[in-house]
Amino acid sequence: MPAKITLARAFDRIAEAWSPKIIGAVNGMHVKLAKLEGAFEWHSHATEDELFLVVAGRLRMEFREGVRVLEPGDMIVVPHGVEHRPVAEPECQILMVEPASTVNTGQVVTDRTREPEWLLPEDAA
Amino acid sequence: MPAKITLARAFDRIAEAWSPKIIGAVNGMHVKLAKLEGAFEWHSHATEDELFLVVAGRLRMEFREGVRVLEPGDMIVVPHGVEHRPVAEPECQILMVEPASTVNTGQVVTDRTREPEWLLPEDAA
Numbered sequence: 001m002p003a004k005i006t007l008a009r010a011f012d013r014i015a016e017a018w019s020p021k022i023i024g025a026v027n028g029m030h031v032k033l034a035k036l037e038g039a040f041e042w043h044s045h046a047t048e049d050e051l052f053l054v055v056a057g058r059l060r061m062e063f064r065e066g067v068r069v070l071e072p073g074d075m076i077v078v079p080h081g082v083e084h085r086p087v088a089e090p091e092c093q094i095l096m097v098e099p100a101s102t103v104n105t106g107q108v109v110t111d112r113t114r115e116p117e118w119l120l121p122e123d124a125a
Numbered sequence: 126m127p128a129k130i131t132l133a134r135a136f137d138r139i140a141e142a143w144s145p146k147i148i149g150a151v152n153g154m155h156v157k158l159a160k161l162e163g164a165f166e167w168h169s170h171a172t173e174d175e176l177f178l179v180v181a182g183r184l185r186m187e188f189r190e191g192v193r194v195l196e197p198g199d200m201i202v203v204p205h206g207v208e209h210r211p212v213a214e215p216e217c218q219i220l221m222v223e224p225a226s227t228v229n230t231g232q233v234v235t236d237r238t239r240e241p242e243w244l245l246p247e248d249a250a
Contacts, residue, residue, distance in 0.1 A: 002186075002207065004193045005200050024202040026174040027224050029154055031202070049151040053220075055198070061127075068129045073180070075130050077149040077156070082127065095178075097222050099152050 007055055010119055011035065011093050018112050020096060020104055021119040032096045032116060036088035043106030044083045050098045051077050057092030061085075132180055136160065136218050138244055143237050145221060145229055146244040157221045157241060161213035168231030169208045175223040176202050182217030186210075 005023050010033055014021055017037040024031035036059065052059065053075040061068045061076055062085040068076055069089075078084050105113045130148050135158055139146055142162040149156035161184065177184065178200040186193045186201055187210040193201055194214075203209050230238045 001188045001190045001193070002201050002203055004195055007198045007200065024176060024200070026154065026176050026202055026222055027172075027205075029151065029222070031176060031200075031222070047152075051149060051151050051156060051222075063126045065126045068126070070129055073132045075132065075149070075156075076127050077151055078127055080152075097151055097154070097156070097176075 007033065007093075007095065011055070013119055017088075017091075018104070019114050020116045022116050023119050025100070026097070028100055029097055030100045030102070030116070032098070033119070034094055034096065035091065036086060036094060037091050039087045040085060041105055041108060041110055041112070042083055042085045043108050045080050045098075045102060045106045047080050048099045048102040049077055049079050050096060050102065051075060052086070053095040055093045055095055058089045059092045059094060060087040060089050062087060132158065132218075132220065135244055136180070142213075142216075143229070144239050145241045147241050148244050150225070151222070153225055154222055155225045155227070155241070157223070158244070159219055159221065160216065161211060161219060162216050164212040165210060166230055166233060166235055166237070167208055167210045168233055170205050170223075170227060170231045172205050173224045173227040174202055174204050175227065176200060176221060177211070178220040178222075180218040180220055183214045184217045184219060185212040185214050187212060 020032040020034040059070040145157040145159040
């Protein structure tokens with residue numbers, strides 16, 4: 001039987017900021033959780049669209065043409081090829097949905113480039 | 126610039142239960158919102174996995190082997206081929222992620238089979 005995942009409990013297992021953890025797979029897409037702190041790199045993804053849903057805190061998503069400020073319960077889809085820079089103000093927790101091939105830093109490799117790992121599924125009743 | 130979608134406001138635009146509305150697309154997957162009331166049909170999807178994230182209310186997801194009860198902030202991925210029956214207790218609001226090809230009633234056609242439509246994106250600052 002598929003496991004239930006309680007997002008709040010899953011976030012408790014994530015220690016490092018900017019290090020997405022996989023919590024599910026849907027037809028080749030990964031569902032990931034991440035904690036963000038401060039500003040990330042400007043980047044884009046050549047072929048991958050990315051969904052960001054804010055679960056806690058505030059996320060300022062910067063684009064070359066402007067800014068969207070997202071609070072809990074707000075989501076945005078960043079299409080492939082669109083440059084963006086996520087900035088947590090000052091911290092936030094997000095759920096992402098993106099192709100399994102997605103590299104967190106997009107077309108650039110930095111010291112924050114991560115190969116995402118699975119968080120163990122919870123077996124909650 | 127991509128639009129921000131505030132889930133609570135988007136749900137306000139949905140009148141009918143069991144009628145998913147598309148709010149985003151991520152590489153061939155649709156992100157949908159739906160209001161659920163009471164019990165749905167037993168069904169499965171031949172090739173499509175489905176993510177359910179509860180936003181409000183309580184969702185009882187029945188499987189042939191048992192039940193998962195999901196509350197706000199809980200999610201579950203139902204793999205393709207797995208029979209399931211969503212039951213809202215008594216109502217709930219959910220976000221779904223599934224391939225664009227997904228039919229809400231799966232392999233059966235009922236009077237609740239729906240061709241999902243897009244909800245207009247919000248242009249929030």
